[in-house]
Amino acid sequence: MKTKEKKELLEKSVPEIKKLISEARTKIFTHKMDKEQGKLTDLRVIGKIRDDIARMLTVVQIKMKEGGKNA
Numbered sequence: 001m002k003t004k005e006k007k008e009l010l011e012k013s014v015p016e017i018k019k020l021i022s023e024a025r026t027k028i029f030t031h032k033m034d035k036e037q038g039k040l041t042d043l044r045v046i047g048k049i050r051d052d053i054a055r056m057l058t059v060v061q062i063k064m065k066e067g068g069k070n071a
Contacts, residue, residue, distance in 0.1 A: 001051070001052045001055060006055065009055070009056065009059050010059060013063075014060055014063050014064065017056050017059060017060050017063075018060065020056055021053055021056050021057065021060075024049050024052055024053050024056070025053065027049055028046055028049050028050065028053075031045055031046050031049070032046065
């Protein structure tokens with residue numbers, strides 16, 4: 001996730017971020033299946049997506065503390 005994307009993440013609402021998290025988890029599942037089938041060449045992709053999910057969850061927690069559910 002690039003710096004610009006991180007800044008844009010702070011501007012999004014909690015439901016939008018949760019949707020992005022859901023999509024990222026789907027990507028992880030797809031990449032794991034590709035890995036098992038031998039199709040995935042860059043194994044670091046899964047770890048990078050996990051890091052992105054952690055960043056998104058952190059932003060959600062910050063927003064929840066600041067202003068409630070739909071901050």
